[in-house]
Amino acid sequence: MTEENLSEEEKAEQENTAEDQTTETISEETEVSEEAGSEEVDVEKSSFDDFANEIDASTETPSEETEVAEEAGSEEADKEEASLTEVAEMAPVPAVLKSAEALAAEEAAAAKQKLIDERRWYSLRVISGKERKIKERIELEIERSGWKDFVTNVLVPTEKVYKIRAGKKVISERNILPGYILVQALPSGFTGEMISAIANVPNVIHFLGRNNPIPMQQSEANRMLGKVDESSDAGEALIEPYIVGETIKIIDGPFSEFVGDIQEVNEEKKKMKVIVKIFGRGTEVELNFMQVEKQ
Numbered sequence: 001m002t003e004e005n006l007s008e009e010e011k012a013e014q015e016n017t018a019e020d021q022t023t024e025t026i027s028e029e030t031e032v033s034e035e036a037g038s039e040e041v042d043v044e045k046s047s048f049d050d051f052a053n054e055i056d057a058s059t060e061t062p063s064e065e066t067e068v069a070e071e072a073g074s075e076e077a078d079k080e081e082a083s084l085t086e087v088a089e090m091a092p093v094p095a096v097l098k099s100a101e102a103l104a105a106e107e108a109a110a111a112k113q114k115l116i117d118e119r120r121w122y123s124l125r126v127i128s129g130k131e132r133k134i135k136e137r138i139e140l141e142i143e144r145s146g147w148k149d150f151v152t153n154v155l156v157p158t159e160k161v162y163k164i165r166a167g168k169k170v171i172s173e174r175n176i177l178p179g180y181i182l183v184q185a186l187p188s189g190f191t192g193e194m195i196s197a198i199a200n201v202p203n204v205i206h207f208l209g210r211n212n213p214i215p216m217q218q219s220e221a222n223r224m225l226g227k228v229d230e231s232s233d234a235g236e237a238l239i240e241p242y243i244v245g246e247t248i249k250i251i252d253g254p255f256s257e258f259v260g261d262i263q264e265v266n267e268e269k270k271k272m273k274v275i276v277k278i279f280g281r282g283t284e285v286e287l288n289f290m291q292v293e294k295q
Contacts, residue, residue: 119152120215121182121224122190124198125205128179131156135181137201145197150189155182157224168290182224183207187215241265242272242289250276252291259295260285 126134135156142151157176183198195213199206207213216224242248242265250258260276263284270289275282 118186118188119184120187120218121184121221122213122215123208124181124183125208126179126181127203127205130203131175131179131181134201134203138181138183138198138204141197141201145194147194149186150191151183151185151194151198153182153184155184157182176224182216182221241267242292242294247295248274248292249295250274250287250291251293253287255285255287 135154138154142148142154157180158173159176161172161174163170163172185194190213192211195207195211198204208216242262244262244265246262247259248262250256250260255276258276258278260274262272263275264273266272271286272289272292273284273286274292276285277283
């Protein structure tokens with residue numbers, strides 16, 4: 001049957017069938033499309049979540065690395081600061097950083113040392129036997145006049161000596177330079193007034209050089225002062241030394257009251273060997289200085 005021969009009802013039915021098939025096809029295609037779109041959305045969402053996680057991870061990692069770097073930098077800074085502190089402590093303090101008090105003290109010490117180096121010894125001629133009394137009077141005059149900064153020392157050169165009296169050691173002092181006193185003064189401050197005042201002390205004769213005192217040579221002053229120092233260190237010296245061959249009398253010990261001749265003298269040990277005649281025969285005995293006396 002041809003299309004022309006179909007009735008109106010059949011045509012209408014066929015059209016309805018065709019529309020239903022078309023609708024079903026469209027519906028199926030829509031569902032398929034929606035499912036595909038949903039899957040694509042899910043895939044896109046999953047990809048976005050993965051990307052966000054990667055960003056978070058990358059953000060956390062630099063933060064940790066930054067913390068590590070900051071800690072390392074802090075340790076390096078501490079080491080550098082400690083190193084600089086050690087260097088600063090080891091380095092000498094520059095003179096410019098010294099306090100005014102320290103600089104003033106150094107200058108005062110230097111000036112004092114300069115004055116000490118400039119001091120000289122002068123020889124003063126006096127009456128022999130009066131040296132000690134004259135020394136005391138000169139020191140009183142210096143103290144009274146306020147000259148201690150310029151006339152710094154008055155010295156009677158002496159040494160300690162002893163002698164034996166009745167078997168006892170008697171110690172005394174003996175002048176090394178009888179009739180002289182040594183005066184130490186600063187040449188720049190040793191004025192005519194001071195010189196005149198000292199020269200006018202009773203029993204003083206005059207300075208070497210009179211009104212213009214001549215300072216002693218430093219070598220001579222050192223030699224004289226050295227004798228005084230040696231005497232102090234060595235102890236007392238015998239005022240009348242014993243001599244080999246000299247006859248002495250024994251005053252102590254088993255040979256007391258015997259007379260003998262000195263065979264040997266030991267100044268350091270203060271002993272001697274003496275030949276004593278006993279029953280006509282010479283016998284050597286060792287005695288100390290305290291056991292004998294000069295004849």
